[in-house]
Amino acid sequence: MKHSLANMLRPSGILGVIAQILLLVWLFMTMYPIVYLFFTSLKTDSRILNSPFSIPLSPVIENYAAVILGGRTNQSVMIYMMNSFIVTGGALLVLLAASSLAGYALARGKFPGNQAAQQLFLLALAVPAHVLLIPIYFFFGDLGLRNSQIGMILLYATLGLPFTTILMRAYFVSFPKELEEAARLDGCSMFGVFWRVVLPVSRGALASMVIINIGWIWSELFFALALLDKLDVRTLPLAIAAYRPDAMATETVIGELFAIMSLAVLPLLIFYLVFQRQIRKGMTAGAIK
C-alpha cells in the first residue's frame, strides 16, 4: 500500500485510542496464556500452585525429564511424539497424493462422470466425521486396523480428502494447459506429464494443502480416543487427555502436563514461526473466494 494511504487510514482521535487500547488488551490475552504454558512447564508443582504468575528465573527441567522417562502416562512422551509424527506425516503424504491426482483428473479430464464425481466430493464435504465413528470402530476391528498406524493414516487422509481435492481441482483449473500439451506432444505419458511437469511447479499449492491439514491431523482426538487403546500406538493428544485435567481437581502432576503440552505445541509453533506468512495466506486461500 502507498504510504499516503497508510497515513490516511490511520485512525485519529478517541476512536483510534480506544482501538489501540483494545488491541493491546487482546495482544496480552493471546500471548500471556501461551507464555504461561511454557513458564509453567519449567516450574515445580509447589511453585505452580503458590506463585502462578512468577517467571521461572531458575527453570527446572524435572517435568521434561519425568515425561521423557514416562511420567503419569506410563510411557515416554518421545513415543507419543514419534507416533504423532508417523501418523501426521503418513496421512499428509497419502492425502496429497490422492487429492492431487483426483483434483487433476477433475480439472483436466474429459470423461463421463466428471460432473458427478465433483458433486460427490462436495457431498462428502458435508458428511460430519462423527457419524462414521461407530462403524469405523467395528470395521477397523474386523480388518485388524484398530491400534494400527496404517489405519489412522488412511482414515485421516480420507477425512481430509473432499476439501483438499476440491481445492486442488480449483488450483489445476487455473493452471495453464499449454505446458502440459507441449509435454504430451513431446511423447510424455499422462502420468509423466503430471509427475514431471505439473507437480514440480505446483509446490506452492501442495504446501498450502499441508498448511491447511497439518493442524487438525496433529491434534485429532475423537477417532484416536476410540481406535487407539494400546499404549504403544497412542498419539500426543491422547497423552494430554490421559492427564484428565479435571476442573476441580488439584492435580499433583501439573508440571508434567504442561511439559507434555509444551512439547505438543512446539512443532506447530516452530512451523508457524518459519512459515507465518505462507500459513496465513494459505489459510485465507483455503477459506473463501
Added chain:
Amino acid sequence: MVGRPTGSANFQLNSTASFQLSTSSQIVSDGKFSQSATSGAMQKRAAVRERAVWYLFLAPAILLLALFMAVPLYKALELSMYEWKGLLPRAWVGLDNFVELFQDKYFWNALRNTIFFAVAATVGTVGLGLFLALAISRRVPGHGLYRFAFYLPVMLPNVVAAALWTRILEPNFGLLNTFLATIGLGFLAQPWLASIDLSLVSIIAVVVWHYAGFPMIVLLAAIEGISEDLHHAATLDGASEWNRLRYLIVPMIWPVLVSISVVQIIFSLKVFDIVWIMTKGGPADSSSVLGTYLYKRAFEQQEFGYASAVAVAMFAVIFTVTYLYYRLTKVNAVEY
C-alpha cells in the same frame, strides 16, 4: 477435529508457471505435424485409453472415500435401526431408536447446547475477528505484531488449548481466580467449569480465544483487497469513519463475512475435543453436546445402536446446514 473451512478457493499462479508458459507455446506449434498424421481409428483408441487413465487418477481418492466414508455411512444408518448393547446380540428394532431419541431429554439438551454453542461461538469468533481485522487494517502502529500474535492461538492443538484453559479456569488455584483476588475483585471469582450455569459459556469463551484469529486473517485479506481508489474517493468525499464502514467496507466484504460465518457454524456443530477435555459434558450435562453425548452412549454405555441413531441425527443436522449453505452460495461443482 480442527475445522476445515468449506468453500472455494482462488489460487494465484506462481511466477515459474507463467514464465514457462511463454517458452512452451513454440513447442506446441512445432508438434502440430505429428498430430495431423494420426488416423481417426487410432485417435479413438487413444481417447478411450486417455479416459481409462483419468479413471485411474481418480481411483485412489474414490477408493478411500468408498471404503472409509461411504460404507461406514451406510453402516451407521443400518446400525441405527438395531438395538445393540455391549456384548448382547443385536436385534433389529426398526425406527424404535429414533422414537426413543425423540423423547430423550438428554438428547434434546445436547442438541440445544450444540446449537447454542455453534451460534454463540460463531458470533464471538467472527465478531471479534471482524473487529480485529478492521482495527489492524487501519495500519495502526504494531500491526505486523498484532497480525502475528492474534493468529498464534489458532496454531495450538484443540487439546492443548482446552487443557491449558482448564488449568487457568480451575477454581482454587487457577490463574483467573487468583488474578481476580489479587486485584481485589475476588468476589467475581467463579467455579467457571464446575458451575452448571457457566460451564458452556466458559467453553465458548475459550473457543473464541482459540479461533478468533482465523476469521480475522480471512476478513483482513478481504478488507485489504478493497481497492485504494475507493478509499481515496471516500476520503475526498469526507466520509466519516462510520459511513466508510457502513457503505464501503461492510458491503465489499459481505460475501466473505457470510461464508466465514457459515463455515464457523458448520465447524462448531461438530465440536467434541474441547468439551471432552474441559468438562466431558458436565457438570450435570450442562455442557453436553451431540459429539460428547454420542461418544458417551457408544463407548461408555456400550449402546452402539442407540448411539448410531444419535450420530445419524447429528449427520442430518449438519448435512442440512451444509446443503443450505451450498444453495445459498450457489456452489455447484465449484465454479470460479
